[in-house]
Amino acid sequence: LAASGEGQVVELFGEAGIGKSRILQELRQHLKDEAHTRLRYYCSPYHVETALYPVTDQLLRAGDIRRTDPPDRQLDCLEQLLAGSTKYPNEAIPLIAALLSIPTEGRYPKVDLMAQKQKTRTFELLIEQLEALARSQPVLMLLEDAHFLDPTSAELFDQIAGRIRQLPVLLIATSRPEGAVRWSGFPHATFLTLNRLSRAQAASIIAAMTGGKQLPAEVLDQILSKTEGVPLFVEELTKVVLESGLLQMRDGELVLAGPLPPLAVPATLHDSLMARLDRLDSIRDVAQVGAVIGREFTHELLAAATGLPE
Numbered sequence: 194l195a196a197s198g199e200g201q202v203v204e205l206f207g208e209a210g211i212g213k214s215r216i217l218q219e220l221r222q223h224l225k226d227e228a229h230t231r232l233r234y235y236c237s238p239y240h241v242e243t244a245l246y247p248v249t250d251q252l253l254r255a256g257d258i259r260r261t262d263p264p265d266r267q268l269d270c271l272e273q274l275l276a277g278s279t280k281y282p283n284e285a286i287p288l289i290a291a292l293l294s295i296p297t298e299g300r301y302p303k304v305d306l307m308a309q310k311q312k313t314r315t316f317e318l319l320i321e322q323l324e325a326l327a328r329s330q331p332v333l334m335l336l337e338d339a340h341f342l343d344p345t346s347a348e349l350f351d352q353i354a355g356r357i358r359q360l361p362v363l364l365i366a367t368s369r370p371e372g373a374v375r376w377s378g379f380p381h382a383t384f385l386t387l388n389r390l391s392r393a394q395a396a397s398i399i400a401a402m403t404g405g406k407q408l409p410a411e412v413l414d415q416i417l418s419k420t421e422g423v424p425l426f427v428e429e430l431t432k433v434v435l436e437s438g439l440l441q442m443r444d445g446e447l448v449l450a451g452p453l454p455p456l457a458v459p460a461t462l463h464d465s466l467m468a469r470l471d472r473l474d475s476i477r478d479v480a481q482v483g484a485v486i487g488r489e490f491t492h493e494l495l496a497a498a499t500g501l502p503e
Contacts, residue, residue, distance in 0.1 A: 195331060195361055195362060195363035196227075196229075196331045196361055196363075197361065198359065198360065198361045199358070199359075199381065200357030200358045200359065200360045200361065200362040200363070200364070200381060201357075201362075201363050201364070201381050201382075201383065202354045202357070202364045202365075202366075202376050202379055202381055202382040202383070203363070203364070203365045203366070203382070203383045203384075203385065204339075204365075204366050204368065204374060204375065204376065204382065204383070204384045204385070205365060205366065205367045205368070205385050205387070206367075206368050206369070206370055206372065206384070206385065206386045206387065207367075207369070207370065207386060207387030207388075208369060208370055208389075208423070209369065209423075209425075210423040210424065210425035210426055211387045211388075211389065211423060211424060211425070212387050212424045212425070213337075213367040213387060214337070214367070215424065215425075216387075217335055217337070217365065217367065220333075220365075221333075224333065227331075228330045228331070229330055229331045229332065229333055230326050230327075230329070230330055230331070230332045230333070231332075231333045231335070232251060232255070232323075232326075232332060232333070232334045232335070233251060233254075233335045233337070234247035234248065234250070234251050234334070234335065234336045234337065234346075235247055235250060235251075235337050235338065236336070236337065236338040236339055236340070236341035236342050236343075236346075237338070237341055238341050240341070240343060241341050241342075241343050242343060243343055244343055244344075244345040244346070245292065245343070245345050245346050245349065246343055246346065247336065247342070247343075247346055248292075248319065248346055248349065249292060249293055252271075252274065252289070252292075252293060253293065255274060256270045256271055256273065256274035257270055258270045258271060258274075258293065258295070264295060264296040267293075267295045268286075268290060268295055268296075268297060268300060271286060271289060271290055271293065271295060272286060275289065275322065277325065278321070278322040278325035278326065279318060279321055279322060279325070280321075283301065283302075284314075284318075285318045285321075286301055287301040287302065287303070287304050288304055288311065288314060288315050288318055289315070289318060289319075291304050291311070291315075292315055312345070316348075316349055316352060319349065320352060320353060320356055323353065323356075323357075323360075323362070324356075324360060327357075327360040327361050327362050330361075331361040331362070331363070332360075332361065332362045332363070333362075333363050333365075334353075334362060334363065334364040334365070335365055335367075336350065336364065336365065336366040336367070337366075337367050338367060338368070338369075339366040339367060339368040339372055339375070340368045340369045340371060340372030347375070350364075350366075350375070351375065351376070354375070354376045354379060354382070355379065357381075358379070358380075358381050370386070389421065389422030389423060390422040390423075390424060390427070391422065392417050392422070394422075395416075395417055395420060395422055395424075395427045396413065396417065398424065398427050398428065398431075399413065399416060399417075399427065399431050402428065402431050402432070402435070403431075403435065403447065406445075406446065406447050407446070407447065408434070408440075408447055409440070409447065409448060409449050409453075411449075411453055412434060412439070412440070412449070412453065415453075416430050416431060416434065438450065439451075439453065478499065479495065479499055482495065482498050482499050483495060486498060
């Protein structure tokens with residue numbers, strides 16, 4: 194429907210690790226050979242009071258605008274990003290530059306609007322850019338962790354959700370269960386809640402990861418008990434067991450190499466990931482630095498931060 198011009202909004206609810214991100218990943222994979230524009234917006238618990246944080250973050254990434262670059266280069270990148278997407282570039286570029294804190298002195302006039310008027314016009318220009326992208330090809334908008342949406346971004350996405358009904362745009366917002374249903378009043382909105390897996394469903398995931406080989410009963414029971422039906426935990430803890438050396442092949446079957454230690458299966462996802470990193474000593478430091486930097490980063494930034502050779 195969205196690709197044919199009937200815009201759709203989907204709100205996807207579920208607790209951490211339940212599979213929201215996996216669904217988005219599978220959707221991206223499904224659409225990889227179809228012409229479309231993908232816009233990804235990341236909300237953050239550290240920026241719930243930062244106005245339009247997911248929007249500014251997306252614009253900076255889309256325009257390859259780096260805070261460490263000279264202002265002129267940042268402005269050049271912004272001009273390229275907005276090229277052809279606005280009827281009024283001399284108005285749009287200074288306003289979006291102001292949103293991104295990019296200086297425009299000497300190239301564009303200073304924005305001279307009251308705060309409310311500036312916000313209203315900035316919203317209009319951002320929606321205008323979306324409409325321009327949608328005229329070129331269908332647009333997939335992914336708004337992740339919307340329960341951390343700042344109030345100003347929430348206002349903007351409310352407007353976007355209403356506007357895309359006549360556009361080839363699919364907007365998917367993921368949220369924890371405590372997140373509010375935002376767009377219940379829209380006829381083009383769908384609401385989905387992901388529930389925990391049953392033991393049988395979790396066991397089928399484990400079987401797929403072991404290539405169909407049955408885990409020893411006590412190992413399987415421990416994984417199922419500790420993961421409590423959360424798919425991400427099921428996968429991560431199964432990986433830990435398979436990589437831990439606790440199991441060996443005997444007569445075509447997986448068996449315990451020795452007694453199963455009480456703490457062989459980490460009790461939390463954090464422990465699970467750290468245990469796997471401990472067995473990959475050469476990349477542990479790199480992974481930890483990357484985690485500090487954030488969700489996305491360039492190869493150059495990671496190399497500079499770690500001080501490691503290319």
